Amino acid sequence: MKINKLFVVILVIFLFFTGFALLKRGKWEKYYKNKLDQPPRQIIVDALQLFQTSGQAIDLGCGVGNEAFFLLNHGWHVWAVDSESKAIQLIQNRMDTNAIGKVTAVVANFAEDSTWETLPTVDFIYAAYALPFCKKEQFGKAWAQIKNHLVVNGRFAGHFFGLNYRGFSSKEMEEMTFLKREDVLELLQGFEIEYFQEREEDGLSGTGKSIHSHVFEVIARKKER
Ligand SMILES: C[S@@+](CC[C@H](N)C(=O)[O-])C[C@H]1O[C@@H](n2cnc3c(N)ncnc32)[C@H](O)[C@@H]1O
DSSP states (O other): OHHHHHHHHHHHHHHHHHHHHHHHHTTTHHHHHHHTTOOOOHHHHHHHHTOSSOOEEEEETOTTOHHHHHHHHTTOEEEEEESOHHHHHHHHHHOOTTOSSEEEEEEOOTTSHHHHHTSOOEEEEEESSOGGGSOHHHHHHHHHHHHHTEEEEEEEEEEEEETTOBOSOHHHHHTSOEEOHHHHHHHTTTEEEEEEEEEEEEEEOTTSOEEEEEEEEEEEEEOOO
8 A cells, every 4th residue: 555655656756747848848849840831030031131241140049940041041151049959950950061151050048148158249140039038137138248249230130029928927927028118229229220110919829829929020230339
């Protein structure tokens, strides 16, 4: 009887931890699967049209790399950065060795200074739906690194989440950053804003979940050091 009880306790603990591990592992997997067949986002198509020539770019939170490959195919050298090894693995499997540009894919956290020590100063930093997944305490530092790693006349393109975004649990939201319109505009001091769109709508997330999204989409050119 005692042994049976012990067995049940061990089983419950085992199921709890494997369940937790699976949940954690699956955090982006469905999203990545859905993204694989999709074309590059319009914002990167628009941003590239603002450049006269190709150069060096960083794609922060690159996911499966659709946009990193778009840059690559336009002759850019891209540092594709994601904290999920699964994402970087997928990119490495998709590499086309005949491409004119180059992709350097790295597993790294953009909220850590040590990551930025390994990244060059570039002409373009792209961060699509990635920066909001950074804790509020780390966000300011990450943004300062983005600014520092852009050459003068270099561009940032990407997304910030607004305060009305709904679709994440309160636990998830603790690990994220949501901003007011004024906060976003303040971040863009020292930039010329070339495109700014605030969008709020009901819809589906990248994993098919019902959400109310509130997003600021931005393209901006750095004016000064
Ligand atoms: C919503 S997905 C967006 C992926 C891609 N940019 C796109 O547009 O589909 C967010 C991505 O950011 C990555 N990410 C979140 N926080 C990160 C961090 N601190 N450092 C690096 N990558 C991060 C996640 O692993 C995930 O791949």
